[in-house]
Amino acid sequence: MNLHTNRSTEMNLPQKISAVFTELRSKKQTAFIPFIPAGDPNLNATGSIISALPRAGADLIEIGFPFSDPIADGPVIQAAYTRALNQGIRVESIFEMIHHLSSKPGWKTPLVGMVSYSLVFRPGVSKFLTRANQSGLSGLIVPDLPIDEAEELSAAVREHHLDLIMLVSPLTPIDRAAKIAKYSSGFLYCVSTVGITGERTELPSSLQAQLKSIRELTSLPLCIGFGISQPSQVQRWKEYADGLIVGSAIVRRLEKANEIGMDSAQSEIVEFVQEFSRECKIR
Amino acid sequence: MNLHTNRSTEMNLPQKISAVFTELRSKKQTAFIPFIPAGDPNLNATGSIISALPRAGADLIEIGFPFSDPIADGPVIQAAYTRALNQGIRVESIFEMIHHLSSKPGWKTPLVGMVSYSLVFRPGVSKFLTRANQSGLSGLIVPDLPIDEAEELSAAVREHHLDLIMLVSPLTPIDRAAKIAKYSSGFLYCVSTVGITGERTELPSSLQAQLKSIRELTSLPLCIGFGISQPSQVQRWKEYADGLIVGSAIVRRLEKANEIGMDSAQSEIVEFVQEFSRECKIR
Amino acid sequence: MAIKSGNETLVAERKEPNSSTLYERISQVPDVRGRFGLYGGKYVPETLMFALDQLEKVYQEAKNDDIFQQELSRYLREYVGRPSGLYFAERLTKEAGGAKIYLKREDLNHTGAHKINNAIGQALLARRMKKKRLIAETGAGQHGVATATAAALFGFECRVYMGAEDVRRQELNVFKMRAMGTEVFPVHSGSSTLRDATNEAMREWMSSVENTHYIIGSVVGPHPFPMIVRDFQSIIGKETRQQCLDQFNRLPDVVLACVGGGSNAAGMFYPFIEDKEVELIGVEAGGRNSNAGEHASTIAFGSPGVLHGSLSYVLQDEDGQTANVHSISAGLDYPGVGPEHSFWHDQKRVEYKTVNDQQALEGFRICSRLEGILPALETAHAIYETMNLAAKRGKSEIIVLCFSGRGDKDCAEVARLEKQ
Amino acid sequence: MAIKSGNETLVAERKEPNSSTLYERISQVPDVRGRFGLYGGKYVPETLMFALDQLEKVYQEAKNDDIFQQELSRYLREYVGRPSGLYFAERLTKEAGGAKIYLKREDLNHTGAHKINNAIGQALLARRMKKKRLIAETGAGQHGVATATAAALFGFECRVYMGAEDVRRQELNVFKMRAMGTEVFPVHSGSSTLRDATNEAMREWMSSVENTHYIIGSVVGPHPFPMIVRDFQSIIGKETRQQCLDQFNRLPDVVLACVGGGSNAAGMFYPFIEDKEVELIGVEAGGRNSNAGEHASTIAFGSPGVLHGSLSYVLQDEDGQTANVHSISAGLDYPGVGPEHSFWHDQKRVEYKTVNDQQALEGFRICSRLEGILPALETAHAIYETMNLAAKRGKSEIIVLCFSGRGDKDCAEVARLEKQ
Numbered sequence A, B: 001m002n003l004h005t006n007r008s009t010e011m012n013l014p015q016k017i018s019a020v021f022t023e024l025r026s027k028k029q030t031a032f033i034p035f036i037p038a039g040d041p042n043l044n045a046t047g048s049i050i051s052a053l054p055r056a057g058a059d060l061i062e063i064g065f066p067f068s069d070p071i072a073d074g075p076v077i078q079a080a081y082t083r084a085l086n087q088g089i090r091v092e093s094i095f096e097m098i099h100h101l102s103s104k105p106g107w108k109t110p111l112v113g114m115v116s117y118s119l120v121f122r123p124g125v126s127k128f129l130t131r132a133n134q135s136g137l138s139g140l141i142v143p144d145l146p147i148d149e150a151e152e153l154s155a156a157v158r159e160h161h162l163d164l165i166m167l168v169s170p171l172t173p174i175d176r177a178a179k180i181a182k183y184s185s186g187f188l189y190c191v192s193t194v195g196i197t198g199e200r201t202e203l204p205s206s207l208q209a210q211l212k213s214i215r216e217l218t219s220l221p222l223c224i225g226f227g228i229s230q231p232s233q234v235q236r237w238k239e240y241a242d243g244l245i246v247g248s249a250i251v252r253r254l255e256k257a258n259e260i261g262m263d264s265a266q267s268e269i270v271e272f273v274q275e276f277s278r279e280c281k282i283r
Numbered sequence C, D: 001m002a003i004k005s006g007n008e009t010l011v012a013e014r015k016e017p018n019s020s021t022l023y024e025r026i027s028q029v030p031d032v033r034g035r036f037g038l039y040g041g042k043y044v045p046e047t048l049m050f051a052l053d054q055l056e057k058v059y060q061e062a063k064n065d066d067i068f069q070q071e072l073s074r075y076l077r078e079y080v081g082r083p084s085g086l087y088f089a090e091r092l093t094k095e096a097g098g099a100k101i102y103l104k105r106e107d108l109n110h111t112g113a114h115k116i117n118n119a120i121g122q123a124l125l126a127r128r129m130k131k132k133r134l135i136a137e138t139g140a141g142q143h144g145v146a147t148a149t150a151a152a153l154f155g156f157e158c159r160v161y162m163g164a165e166d167v168r169r170q171e172l173n174v175f176k177m178r179a180m181g182t183e184v185f186p187v188h189s190g191s192s193t194l195r196d197a198t199n200e201a202m203r204e205w206m207s208s209v210e211n212t213h214y215i216i217g218s219v220v221g222p223h224p225f226p227m228i229v230r231d232f233q234s235i236i237g238k239e240t241r242q243q244c245l246d247q248f249n250r251l252p253d254v255v256l257a258c259v260g261g262g263s264n265a266a267g268m269f270y271p272f273i274e275d276k277e278v279e280l281i282g283v284e285a286g287g288r289n290s291n292a293g294e295h296a297s298t299i300a301f302g303s304p305g306v307l308h309g310s311l312s313y314v315l316q317d318e319d320g321q322t323a324n325v326h327s328i329s330a331g332l333d334y335p336g337v338g339p340e341h342s343f344w345h346d347q348k349r350v351e352y353k354t355v356n357d358q359q360a361l362e363g364f365r366i367c368s369r370l371e372g373i374l375p376a377l378e379t380a381h382a383i384y385e386t387m388n389l390a391a392k393r394g395k396s397e398i399i400v401l402c403f404s405g406r407g408d409k410d411c412a413e414v415a416r417l418e419k420q
């Protein structure tokens, strides 16, 4: 069961995600992690946006796999998923898009899949992970899979050279957080607020205390997700976190593609990511 | 309780109704009794029609007092009542119309009110009978008052010099028919069928047997009502009955006043009554 | 006691009850002639006398026949869902801030109101009389549905008379009756509403009386109907009385019920008539206001008269023509009232109050919101009065409300009114 | 037993029950991890784990707390109207011409279906947890109404999530919930139906979990919900079992129930699981036909997958996206099924059958016409199957049908379909 300990003996395997954090830590910088839902408005657009993000300053990129019944996502992300599904998007075509990106010459930014366990379970864990690994994903976030149900998956990820990034919530007791950290690799996803993904202007201040206590349990990088929407929030949280994840605020800009055209939407997103990552890189 | 016996001691009071039957009997003729609902389409029309009926051969005339909730009348008569009530007809104005008729010089035909007990009860029996008598009515038919409830009314009619004409139905057992006959004066109203007023082409043949048995109990004239609609029915029933009452078939002709005008409707009715009474007068 | 026409006579005879013999006497009605004091009787065409006599005879036999009573009990238990609960309405009680309020849950009966108690009972009588067919009148459709239900259950042919206007307004209940195999017969005469449906049903009965039983839906109509319906509905009061004894070890202080024709009230009150310590309160529909035609408060504003076969308080004009009536609740929208209520009123055994449309809506809302029970608008009248009364009474007092029916049938109407 | 993803593994593990120890084992679920054999579990965001753990703890305490159980019993008796009757459907029996058909009358419960058993139970748990607010998902509105009812009864704030499409279609139930003070929250995401309402309710729960309890409406969702809902609904089976022993001196031969999420079936079946002589049959919605998207027969045509927090049979495409479903009855129109049913299916303890839209309408009609009971369309599925089965069985056999709800809510829809 002590996966974390086991895992650390394998650190010589390509660990793209932890390498990114190691490097940023050495520069005292904070990782900026944008989230892009696959297939909204279509997979070409997704590929094109993601390609532009490393240059805009993204250190890692989360790619959302549309799911018909997401219970961990807010309305903005779900709407993006619904749009993608209405276009008939398939999991396999997402893997293909990811493979296309990750096999670009010189591609370095780790890609992390954000995927409901329903989609992992259906084909079978091993089949799903094989494709994930082949596509070039570095890790997976499965937001509806708590450690209690993660046995099969967490055992399998190692074999498939993938990180499994687990989530801690503000309601997670500290001893449970320790367990979660042990199941996790790459980084630990710290949910900022009790609730679902979505933009918020204020994060709860109790988060600081929680992050501090989690630091004492694990050497994993801690990234804050859920509810970060403005570059102005960055400075406040930098000192507590190794990375900041922004989802809905980006998707909201993507939503406008229909109105203002994909090119303009993409430029807006790139600019937005630049602003954020600039704040993250300021020492 | 033996009203009939009591009454016979008072036979010297003006007994217009029995006088009519006595005369017809002597001529071996059958009385023809048309029914006219008051106030349809208005009281003037009612007065005008009734005035014309004696000449057309009516021996007695029944005048229907419109009631809002008649349970003994069929749809045709109820519709006439509804039309009259919608015009705002009042009981008092009916009495006035009757008075106007009965006080015409030379008027001889007895007029009988057909009235729901609701209308008799409301002002009080004595008040109602006083007005009935003053107006010149010779008798009353109260179709929703069985002998069981008729105590007050049957005691009062005598004082007001009115006949109370009770009804016998095909379902009335013979001993009960005897009682009813005792409460009745003027004539006995023999309901031809189990049901409500309305036109029928065939009367049940069991009626003959019933009429025969009733004859053995009472010397009152027997009149058949409910369901007689065609002059052709007259011959069949003449030998069993002293009179025939026709309601709905007349009202249906009255109904047409709206379309064809009151004058034409009245002529039709007069003709119809003539046909009937001709059949009744043939020996 | 003489039965006299005209109003003065009758009204003058009202008296204060003063001894327990009197209370007993009040419960020993009707007499052999179908009289509740001055009221009741059989003001019907001769043709119907046969059927009424037959019904009375069969009913008296059935009443004393254990097998009949057991069969009735079994259907009430397994099919209707009796006994209905006596439920402590904690939040209404708290809101009123006085006496404890209990609800006798007739809304939980199959088809959602007390009407089924009577329909099942009379259907069993019809079976005993070997009749093959049932007819009934209905206004909003509750009694029609109850009758159609009993007809389906026992395999009778069935026709329900319903004002054409009501057929249009009460689509749902019309659908239900038809789904159960009943013919719904729209009545176009008169005002095309309940009164006319009743006239039509009585008339039709006259022509089919030999093979048809007419199930009257309330304690109205000619004798023996007011008695039979009261008796079949008395299961409500009998259960309540026993439940009070079991739960509180005493009788309630006040018992309330709404009064349309008066069947749920009669069924609730009758078993308490001799308990002189129990106050009985009937609640009539006050409609929009007290002007003629704007309400259906028969006892409050009516006077003795003859309607639909019996002598009782009735809303009439001076000639004796039945008045127009109005109530927000179709089941109370009737110009007459059962003769026994007129008797209880004259004897001062039951007090009759009036609750208007707006107050009934308030009763509907407060009960929905505080107890999670949507009442029929009829019941809502009694709820309003209960809340009023409870507020004035001490916390140790117990008030039982006859919760005559559920509100499903009225939701569309209340929603419509709220949109206005 | 390992919990493996992918279908082949799971399906291969189905086995024939063969000893009474096995039957006992089948009833001893879920395990501490919330597993019914392979099924169940808690596939939810970390944020919810706190609430699920709290709920499980409080439930276990309450289960063993006599005072809690007594209070629950009192509300079920006085408010809900329990026990519900076990009614001999004489005319259905005659029509089928075989085994005797009995109906367990959940339609007589307050609010007209079994849903209230669970809503009251969970509301009492919420009170025990000192939560001030309830939320729920609803499709046609039955569970929403039940939850709104419990919220009004106990004074909770309440919000019900309902697909925007359903809000439009189910005006009456929306009105009822609002009348009881509940906020009806239209969900516009996804397909704007029950599935989406469930997603939205779960999500909202995540952000309000500290003061809010989420009342799930069937034996679905993450552990401990499938267990809790089953236990609260088990009153149905417990009463039935006792009524059979009292009335027939033996257990029934077959027990049937319709299966949407599976709560009425679970509540009915669970107390009979160890009675190996009792056949148990669940009836799923066959919709228009067996093509994907045209039915809601999860067990017949689905495969194991994760939906709404638990592992169970589910109707999905090859990627794991939830399939569209269709049933004439909104309460069966759900792409998942409770994990315990998947377990019972694999263990062959319960047999699952399919009844299509037309057959359900036939069930609706025959029951309305012959028994005077309009069934919910959900229930109508089970009626059809019951008639079929009864015809094949001997006259001495006893079949009990869980009559899960009344048909008032479906009349408009059936009328609409009949007009087409």
Ligand SMILES: Cc1ncc(COP(=O)(O)O)c(C=O)c1O
Residues within 6 Å of the ligand: C113, C114, C115, C140, C142, C143, C217, C218, C219, C258, C259, C260, C261, C262, C263, C264, C265, C330, C331, C332, C376, C378, C379, C404, C405, C406
């Ligand atoms: C629920 C309910 N309560 C009361 C009534 C009024 O009738 P009654 O006064 O005969 O009880 C009705 C009539 O339809 C009703 O449906």
Ligand SMILES: Cc1ncc(COP(=O)(O)O)c(C=O)c1O
Residues within 6 Å of the ligand: D113, D114, D115, D140, D142, D143, D217, D218, D219, D258, D259, D260, D261, D262, D263, D264, D265, D330, D331, D332, D376, D378, D379, D404, D405, D406
């Ligand atoms: C009457 C009725 N029966 C059955 C169901 C199906 O739910 P379950 O399978 O959870 O009993 C519903 C759901 O709304 C219902 O209202």
